[in-house]
Amino acid sequence: MLLEKFLWGPINDPLLLSITLGNSRFKLIMIFKKYLAIIKISLLSVMAYRLSFLMWRIRTIFTFLTIFYFWSSVIPQNNSLFGYSHSQMLTYVFGITIIGIFVFSSSTNSVGEEINDGNLSNFLLKPINYFSYWLTQDLGDKIVNLAFTIIELLILFLLLRPPIFLQKDLVTILLTVFAGLIAAITYFFINMLMGFIAFWNPEIWAPRFIFFVLLGFFAGQYFPLDILPKPVFEFFQLLPFAYLLYFPVKVYLGQLVFGQVVQGFAVGIGWSIVIFFIMIFVWKRGLRSYSAQGR
Amino acid sequence: MVAIQVNNLKKYYQIYKKEPGLTGSFKSFFNRKYEDIKAVDGISFNIEEGELIGFIGPNGAGKTTTLKCLTGLLYPTSGEVSVLGYEPFKRNYKFLRQISLVMGQKNQLWWDLPPMESFLLNKEIYGIPDGEFKKGLNDLVSLLDASEFLEVPVKKLSLGQRMKCELISSLIHKPKMLFLDEPTIGLDVVMQKNLRDFIKQYNKTNNATVILTSHYMIDVETLCKRVIIINHGKVLFDGKLANLVRRYADEKLISVILKKEIDVEKIGKIAEVKKYKYPELVLSVPSEKISVVTSKLLDILKIDDLNIEEQDVEGVIRKIFMGANK
Numbered sequence: 250m251l252l253e254k255f256l257w258g259p260i261n262d263p264l265l266l267s268i269t270l271g272n273s274r275f276k277l278i279m280i281f282k283k284y285l286a287i288i289k290i291s292l293l294s295v296m297a298y299r300l301s302f303l304m305w306r307i308r309t310i311f312t313f314l315t316i317f318y319f320w321s322s323v324i325p326q327n328n329s330l331f332g333y334s335h336s337q338m339l340t341y342v343f344g345i346t347i348i349g350i351f352v353f354s355s356s357t358n359s360v361g362e363e364i365n366d367g368n369l370s371n372f373l374l375k376p377i378n379y380f381s382y383w384l385t386q387d388l389g390d391k392i393v394n395l396a397f398t399i400i401e402l403l404i405l406f407l408l409l410r411p412p413i414f415l416q417k418d419l420v421t422i423l424l425t426v427f428a429g430l431i432a433a434i435t436y437f438f439i440n441m442l443m444g445f446i447a448f449w450n451p452e453i454w455a456p457r458f459i460f461f462v463l464l465g466f467f468a469g470q471y472f473p474l475d476i477l478p479k480p481v482f483e484f485f486q487l488l489p490f491a492y493l494l495y496f497p498v499k500v501y502l503g504q505l506v507f508g509q510v511v512q513g514f515a516v517g518i519g520w521s522i523v524i525f526f527i528m529i530f531v532w533k534r535g536l537r538s539y540s541a542q543g544r
Numbered sequence: 545m546v547a548i549q550v551n552n553l554k555k556y557y558q559i560y561k562k563e564p565g566l567t568g569s570f571k572s573f574f575n576r577k578y579e580d581i582k583a584v585d586g587i588s589f590n591i592e593e594g595e596l597i598g599f600i601g602p603n604g605a606g607k608t609t610t611l612k613c614l615t616g617l618l619y620p621t622s623g624e625v626s627v628l629g630y631e632p633f634k635r636n637y638k639f640l641r642q643i644s645l646v647m648g649q650k651n652q653l654w655w656d657l658p659p660m661e662s663f664l665l666n667k668e669i670y671g672i673p674d675g676e677f678k679k680g681l682n683d684l685v686s687l688l689d690a691s692e693f694l695e696v697p698v699k700k701l702s703l704g705q706r707m708k709c710e711l712i713s714s715l716i717h718k719p720k721m722l723f724l725d726e727p728t729i730g731l732d733v734v735m736q737k738n739l740r741d742f743i744k745q746y747n748k749t750n751n752a753t754v755i756l757t758s759h760y761m762i763d764v765e766t767l768c769k770r771v772i773i774i775n776h777g778k779v780l781f782d783g784k785l786a787n788l789v790r791r792y793a794d795e796k797l798i799s800v801i802l803k804k805e806i807d808v809e810k811i812g813k814i815a816e817v818k819k820y821k822y823p824e825l826v827l828s829v830p831s832e833k834i835s836v837v838t839s840k841l842l843d844i845l846k847i848d849d850l851n852i853e854e855q856d857v858e859g860v861i862r863k864i865f866m867g868a869n870k
Binding site for chain 2: 282283285286287290293294297298367370371373374375376377536537538539540541
């Protein structure tokens with residue numbers, strides 16, 4: 250409740266509203282408030298299930314520790330493997346965890362269930378854009394998860410004292426943030442698409458499960474993709490998944506030359522546009538065969 | 545002004561059939577048999593602004609499917625639908641701001657949070673100004689007597705309390721068009737009556753068009769002048785409730801309290817005996833013969849009391865459904 254007051258108190262202040270004059274500005278605030286209200290209610294929902302939230306956090310920490318200890322024992326200090334030094338590899342692991350939380354924490358997993366049980370109807374009946382709705386909810390989700398992850402990793406960092414590489418170049422850091430945003434949006438589109446399977450087939454978990462197993466591998470969650478044989482690596486670079494985790498972290502590490510960065514952004518953005526249009530197309534087709542079940 | 549125009553609306557579903565058991569599952573896995581279900585099969589009607597209409601039909605008649613087509617949830621297989629001048633499926637925001645669909649069997653509120661949070665979210669979604677929201681909310685809360693449980697998580701509410709909150713959340717934006725799908729289902733008789741009174745008042749004060757489906761005839765009888773009866777996706781009757789009874793109730797019931805025991809067989813020659821248990825006798829008589837039979841009865845029997853009753857609406861509707869099923 251305190252967090253709620255702290256975060257959203259001022260926005261509901263009538264004073265702030267009355268200061269903003271002019272119709273168009275007022276409208277903008279209305280839209281802003283609409284989506285702010287969604288973030289708020291999604292945060293409240295997350296908090297309503299404290300235990301499951303806690304479990305999710307613990308899961309993240311254990312995944313991190315597993316990969317961390319694996320690589321830290323595979324590459325001894327002052328040694329290097331596959332072109333990665335001990336410190337570079339551990340930074341990669343830290344980076345993957347932070348970017349991964351930002352990109353992958355999403356509540357859109359329930360889109361498919363909503364279609365299956367007919368709860369999608371609640372949105373279709375209201376003057377609200379379904380995609381903006383979920384995008385905003387995800388933003389709320391990401392804020393919470395990212396905040397917790399950074400605190401946890403800070404604690405782990407102080408306990409483990411790993412030799413982490415800190416990027417000091419501001420442009421590189423900004424590029425990393427940009428790459429992370431593209432990754433998050435692309436992943437959002439993919440995740441919505443996975444949910445839309447439910448329009449035609451109620452068994453949404455099987456394809457999603459297989460997808461996630463492959464995703465971690467293709468995106469570079471367990472190891473940096475460039476330690477793979479060159480032809481395989483080049484093939485992976487053509488897929489959208491490399492741009493979800495591997496690419497942003499590589500940008501951060503500053504290991505890419507200018508041409509590689511440009512190419513990476515081009516392919517990443519290209520994929521996100523392509524997937525966006527597929528998503529819209531599938532959504533429109535899906536609505537036609539939606540049966541608003543369970544009612 | 546015409547609020548709703550429906551012209552030859554059809555909605556067919558494809559469902560797949562599976563034999564029971566494991567072998568059935570295997571068969572269906574490799575060779576799935578699909579079947580067309582004609583949920584709505586060519587219905588047409590017009591509804592004027594401000595009307596309160598009852599949609600009646602047995603389970604699976606196509607009532608809910610029709611409502612879903614009218615609110616834009618379902619894409620019609622064919623036919624034309626126009627609601628407030630909009631094509632529902634296009635989901636124009638101006639259209640969506642003016643409608644609401646309440647389903648008695650389904651929850652629209654955020655399950656884990658108090659209803660107040662859902663109301664506040666709707667306030668922002670519909671862009672209701674603060675003052676208007678407060679006044680509207682106060683009105684609804686006091687009309688429905690709901691002030692006590694606005695801060696309790698929805699999952700902890702009783703069915704009646706939840707239904708009240710559903711209504712508040714669906715009406716907070718003052719829709720011109722209200723679709724109610726079995727709003728009284730599962731409620732106790734007092735709550736049912738409260739809800740009916742509320743719906744009637746909402747219809748009057750806002751000149752809102754209301755379409756209501758219900759399995760309880762009393763809902764329809766007390767609320768709706770006009771009814772549309774559908775079965776198997778087709779309209780069987782569309783008109784005033786009174787006309788329905790007049791048209792289909794071709795028989796009336798005469799119930800008599802006797803002074804003396806009688807020979808039932810003798811009476812049986814005059815009219816069909818529905819029930820005889822001294823001192824009560826109930827006869828079923830074709831409407832046109834009612835005066836003849838009554839005077840005969842008064843002649844030959846010693847009678848304490850005599851009553852002529854119309855068949856009740858429920859009986860009439862049951863008859864229509866049974867007739868249509870044959």
